[in-house]
Amino acid sequence: MELLSDLALGFATAASPANLLFCLIGVILGTLIGVLPGIGATATIAMLLPITFQLEPVSSLIMLSGIYYGAQYGGSTTAILINMPGESSSAVTAIDGYQMARAGKAGTALAVAALGSFFAGSVATLLVAIFAPLLTVIALKFGAAEYFSLMVLGLVSAIALAHGSVPKALAMVTLGLLLGLVGTDIYTGTPRFTMDLPEFADGLNFVALAVGLFGIAEILRNLEGDQDRTVIGASLSGLWPSREDLGRMVGPMVRGTAIGSVLGILPGGGAVLAAFASYTVEKKMSKTPEAFGKGAVEGVAGPESANNAGAQTSFIPLLTLGIPANPVMALMIGAMIIQGIVPGPNVATEQPALFWGIIASMWIGNLMLIVLNLPMIGLWVKLLKVPYKVLFPIIMAFCSIGVYSVNSNTFDLFAVAAFGLLGYVLLKLRCEPAPLLLGFVLGPMLEENLRRAMILGRGDPSVFVTRPISLVLLLLAVAVLAVVLLPQVRRKRDEVFVEEG
Amino acid sequence: MEGKRIDKADAIAGGLFVLFGILFGLQALNLDLGTALRMGPGYFPLILSGLLVLFGLVILGGAVQSDGEPIGRLAWRGMLFILPAPIVFGLTVRGAGFVPAVFLAAFTAALASRRMSLLQAVLLAVAVTIFSTLVFSYALSLPFRRFGPWLPF
Numbered sequence: 001m002e003l004l005s006d007l008a009l010g011f012a013t014a015a016s017p018a019n020l021l022f023c024l025i026g027v028i029l030g031t032l033i034g035v036l037p038g039i040g041a042t043a044t045i046a047m048l049l050p051i052t053f054q055l056e057p058v059s060s061l062i063m064l065s066g067i068y069y070g071a072q073y074g075g076s077t078t079a080i081l082i083n084m085p086g087e088s089s090s091a092v093t094a095i096d097g098y099q100m101a102r103a104g105k106a107g108t109a110l111a112v113a114a115l116g117s118f119f120a121g122s123v124a125t126l127l128v129a130i131f132a133p134l135l136t137v138i139a140l141k142f143g144a145a146e147y148f149s150l151m152v153l154g155l156v157s158a159i160a161l162a163h164g165s166v167p168k169a170l171a172m173v174t175l176g177l178l179l180g181l182v183g184t185d186i187y188t189g190t191p192r193f194t195m196d197l198p199e200f201a202d203g204l205n206f207v208a209l210a211v212g213l214f215g216i217a218e219i220l221r222n223l224e225g226d227q228d229r230t231v232i233g234a235s236l237s238g239l240w241p242s243r244e245d246l247g248r249m250v251g252p253m254v255r256g257t258a259i260g261s262v263l264g265i266l267p268g269g270g271a272v273l274a275a276f277a278s279y280t281v282e283k284k285m286s287k288t289p290e291a292f293g294k295g296a297v298e299g300v301a302g303p304e305s306a307n308n309a310g311a312q313t314s315f316i317p318l319l320t321l322g323i324p325a326n327p328v329m330a331l332m333i334g335a336m337i338i339q340g341i342v343p344g345p346n347v348a349t350e351q352p353a354l355f356w357g358i359i360a361s362m363w364i365g366n367l368m369l370i371v372l373n374l375p376m377i378g379l380w381v382k383l384l385k386v387p388y389k390v391l392f393p394i395i396m397a398f399c400s401i402g403v404y405s406v407n408s409n410t411f412d413l414f415a416v417a418a419f420g421l422l423g424y425v426l427l428k429l430r431c432e433p434a435p436l437l438l439g440f441v442l443g444p445m446l447e448e449n450l451r452r453a454m455i456l457g458r459g460d461p462s463v464f465v466t467r468p469i470s471l472v473l474l475l476l477a478v479a480v481l482a483v484v485l486l487p488q489v490r491r492k493r494d495e496v497f498v499e500e501g
Numbered sequence: 502m503e504g505k506r507i508d509k510a511d512a513i514a515g516g517l518f519v520l521f522g523i524l525f526g527l528q529a530l531n532l533d534l535g536t537a538l539r540m541g542p543g544y545f546p547l548i549l550s551g552l553l554v555l556f557g558l559v560i561l562g563g564a565v566q567s568d569g570e571p572i573g574r575l576a577w578r579g580m581l582f583i584l585p586a587p588i589v590f591g592l593t594v595r596g597a598g599f600v601p602a603v604f605l606a607a608f609t610a611a612l613a614s615r616r617m618s619l620l621q622a623v624l625l626a627v628a629v630t631i632f633s634t635l636v637f638s639y640a641l642s643l644p645f646r647r648f649g650p651w652l653p654f
Contacts, residue, residue, distance in 0.1 A: 392613070
């Protein structure tokens with residue numbers, strides 16, 4: 001079995017003492033920052049991104065994956081304990097998880113979330129290992145036109161799944177694409193939008209953009225209230241779910257994993273959708289739907305499994321096509337590019353140790369998460385009690401050090417402040433930053449493939465609709481956009497997001 | 502006519518996008534556009550700028566005759582102290598060195614909360630500085646000068 005030998009190579013890479021250590025550090029750091037209320041996985045990764053750049057490419061990506069799982073789990077912890085989901089994908093967890101916590105079952109809720117995540121993570125890792133190589137074969141047949149159409153589909157789906165108004169998300173994607181084009185044009189060497197600043201010649205700094213837009217803007221938003229939070233003083237005794245709770249979580253966990261695995265592959269943030277879909281399914285299937293919203297174990301187990309499975313399978317488009325399915329994956333692509341790896345189908349064949357190492361480290365990361373976090377939940381709760389006024393100066397200092405350590409360039413620090421301001425203004429205007437980041441990462445790739453496709457098609461734009469795969473992808477994009485703009489769907493979508501908020 | 506209803510946040514957002522679109526578009530016009538076959542550096546950006554202006558106008562249009570939630574309070578004090586923190590770090594890290602730069606950045610950021618007294622801010626900044634120096638400079642041995650040429654020692 002080739003799969004087995006590949007996986008063995010992956011585990012050999014991921015389980016080297018150094019990489020295990022980095023995975024461990026990543027999981028701990030990710031959880032640590034992720035439990036800070038209001039700071040979701042994307043902001044956490046953006047802030048921790050710079051510290052991984054000192055490492056070897058494999059170690060750095062393994063550590064980043066660790067941070068990702070940790071941050072996600074941290075987000076669920078705050079969702080359950082203080083009803084403050086850091087990321088929209090754990091918003092569903094907050095509905096029943098917080099009610100369980102209020103009923104004195106905080107420990108059970110956290111354990112159910114952890115167990116569900118671990119199960120989903122294990123299954124989804126296996127799926128990634130099976131399907132990623134298959135997709136790679138297909139991806140190698142992709143030409144410029146197909147890549148272009150696929151990216152258009154990805155961007156459109158990102159818009160469909162963003163919060164708030166569709167025109168705003170469209171505008172944010174477009175602005176992101178434009179910002180991504182700042183720098184020297186690769187074909188002609190002409191500087192574009194650089195305002196004659198030499199610092200802009202290589203493009204805007206990705207880390208500065210991500211840290212400013214997500215990290216600093218979040219801190220500013222949290223400072224608006226400038227007051228202390230109340231943490232549920234629930235006792236954490238009885239961490240282990242009772243036999244009855246365990247029995248009730250099996251079904252939702254399996255179904256959630258299935259839903260999450262499928263939806264996670266979709267470009268544009270399938271994990272959020274997966275969590276909602278799973279919650280709806282569980283509520284429909286339950287014999288006691290009235291218990292939902294009042295602390296139903298199923299309402300925690302299903303969505304948590306779904307969002308973790310989705311988080312995992314969203315690595316598939318990243319590893320095979322080099323196209324990010326969500327902002328976190330966009331950060332991963334940024335990290336890969338900085339490490340000198342060109343994301344895409346060639347990674348699997350040219351750097352099998354890296355490819356399989358990342359896949360194996362996903363499972364190891366999930367295992368560490370459960371081994372570490374179940375005993376450490378008490379500690380995380382204590383951390384929640386640390387006043388925010390102490391935390392954000394620490395975060396700001398680390399952000400500054402981190403951004404500076406990437407290129408030792410002081411200009412990047414000024415850029416962080418500028419992007420922080422931009423991000424905060426956009427947040428206040430109810431414009432979600434995620435589509436902008438996706439656009440920023442895809443901008444150069446989109447343009448390059450457009451230009452290449454036009455040259456190959458001899459200047460005839462019909463090349464995008466005469467090639468079958470490209471046509472299908474574009475039609476899908478049109479369909480997604482049409483569906484989102486339909487009045488009924490729009491109302492339904494608004495309802496979903498209102499429920500969440 | 503009872504005063505015009507307008508969603509302020511949407512109106513500002515729309516206007517901002519139109520402005521960005523025009524700014525990018527004007528610069529793109531100065532670049533070689535090329536042809537559809539051989540696109541020049543200005544071709545794609547010009548299309549995007551046009552789209553951005555279009556989306557901005559749609560948002561502006563939607564803002565009229567609709568009530569939105571108010572923008573809400575702004576974190577003025579936060580902006581005043583948080584945003585300068587990385588700038589202060591950037592201005593001092595070369596000259597004064599890593600240790601003073603971290604201290605100043607943490608101290609500046611700490612002032613952003615009015616619940617923080619001056620003494621607490623200093624103590625916190627000192628703690629952050631010691632921790633960061635140990636972790637980043639000694640343990641991870643990042644190539645920063647701990648004290649720079651501005652300082653006499």
